[in-house]
Amino acid sequence: MTISTVVKRHLETGTSSVRHLLSTRDVTRHDVTRWMARAEELRVMSAKDRQTILAGSVVAAIFYEPSTRTRLSFESAVLRLGGRVISAENALEHSSAKKGERLEDVFRVLGCYADAIVIRHHENDAMAMAAPQSPVPIINAGAGSGEHPTQALLDVYTIWRELGQVDGLEICIMGDLRYGRTVHSLLQLLTKYRNVSVTLLHPASLGLPEEMMQALRSRGLSIQTTQDLTSALSRADIVYQTRIQTERLSCIDEALGTEKFHLTSASLSVMKPSARILHPLPRVDEIHPEVDDDPRAAYFRQVENGLYMRMAILEDMVRR
Numbered sequence: 001m002t003i004s005t006v007v008k009r010h011l012e013t014g015t016s017s018v019r020h021l022l023s024t025r026d027v028t029r030h031d032v033t034r035w036m037a038r039a040e041e042l043r044v045m046s047a048k049d050r051q052t053i054l055a056g057s058v059v060a061a062i063f064y065e066p067s068t069r070t071r072l073s074f075e076s077a078v079l080r081l082g083g084r085v086i087s088a089e090n091a092l093e094h095s096s097a098k099k100g101e102r103l104e105d106v107f108r109v110l111g112c113y114a115d116a117i118v119i120r121h122h123e124n125d126a127m128a129m130a131a132p133q134s135p136v137p138i139i140n141a142g143a144g145s146g147e148h149p150t151q152a153l154l155d156v157y158t159i160w161r162e163l164g165q166v167d168g169l170e171i172c173i174m175g176d177l178r179y180g181r182t183v184h185s186l187l188q189l190l191t192k193y194r195n196v197s198v199t200l201l202h203p204a205s206l207g208l209p210e211e212m213m214q215a216l217r218s219r220g221l222s223i224q225t226t227q228d229l230t231s232a233l234s235r236a237d238i239v240y241q242t243r244i245q246t247e248r249l250s251c252i253d254e255a256l257g258t259e260k261f262h263l264t265s266a267s268l269s270v271m272k273p274s275a276r277i278l279h280p281l282p283r284v285d286e287i288h289p290e291v292d293d294d295p296r297a298a299y300f301r302q303v304e305n306g307l308y309m310r311m312a313i314l315e316d317m318v319r320r
């Protein structure tokens with residue numbers, strides 16, 4: 001069966017295999033392949049045809065933490081698919097959270113107004129605990145320092161678009177691996193691919209939580225840590241850079257030793273000509289602007305891919 005037949009059959013049945021998208025543990029490799037294939041179709045579809053896909057649907061976007069890309073790309077994706085968005089930005093201050101409302105109740109209420117809820121929350125587990133009470137699908141748009149599954153899905157989509165495969169790649173992941181939720185979701189997603197080898201580089205205090213490292217290894221991911229930046233960069237097919245999550249540090253000393261892992265034009269000179277640099281953005285100073293014009297810098301293409309990946313996810317999950 002071809003990939004587009006898989007997409008077609010799936011759309012015809014009208015139900016998603018993913019009820020709530022809270023973690024990359026919730027998705028199979030088949031889901032990812034299906035969404036990537038659909039993202040490719042949505043990319044070239046006429047604006048008029050796309051407008052029919054979510055016509056009549058309403059999606060609620062409720063963000064308890066700051067966001068630029070994620071919120072606006074979800075909103076843009078809904079609008080381009082012909083749906084409508086109702087949103088609460090800065091919901092910690094401007095919603096009934098201020099009055100102590102529980103997330104379970106928020107989901108029940110928003111479920112009366114919308115056909116899916118896209119939510120960013122400051123706690124790692126709150127939305128997963130409340131999701132069973134929701135009458136409509138919940139899409140995690142970032143949960144504390146826990147997970148950010150749609151970012152990881154668009155990261156994998158970008159890897160596949162740039163290099164034509166995910167299996168067998170050497171992937172170097174750098175920066176804040178402790179609090180970086182995109183890294184946590186991406187690593188989990190990579191366990192679903194074959195022969196991926198991951199090298200981690202991080203300041204001393206910002207390594208991957210130990211239980212996460214063990215869980216990834218037990219699911220067969222080849223994963224090692226090094227301080228040797230030059231050697232890691234020279235072997236990598238993908239360099240995934242991240243910013244230090246300064247808003248989550250318990251003290252500023254946790255960020256000591258960060259500059260060693262910045263990407264500059266000198267880093268480019270040791271990387272393979274076929275390698276690619278990804279970053280979930282926002283970038284602060286961990287990738288110098290001089291890197292941006294190199295064709296291996298894929299982070300702005302990654303942003304565009306995110307729009308199509310989120311369209312594919314919404315089309316699949318929004319209740320109609």
Ligand code: ASP
Nearest residue numbers: 142148182243280281282
């Ligand atoms: N935008 C991503 C997130 O919300 C990455 C970051 O903020 O560093 O997790």
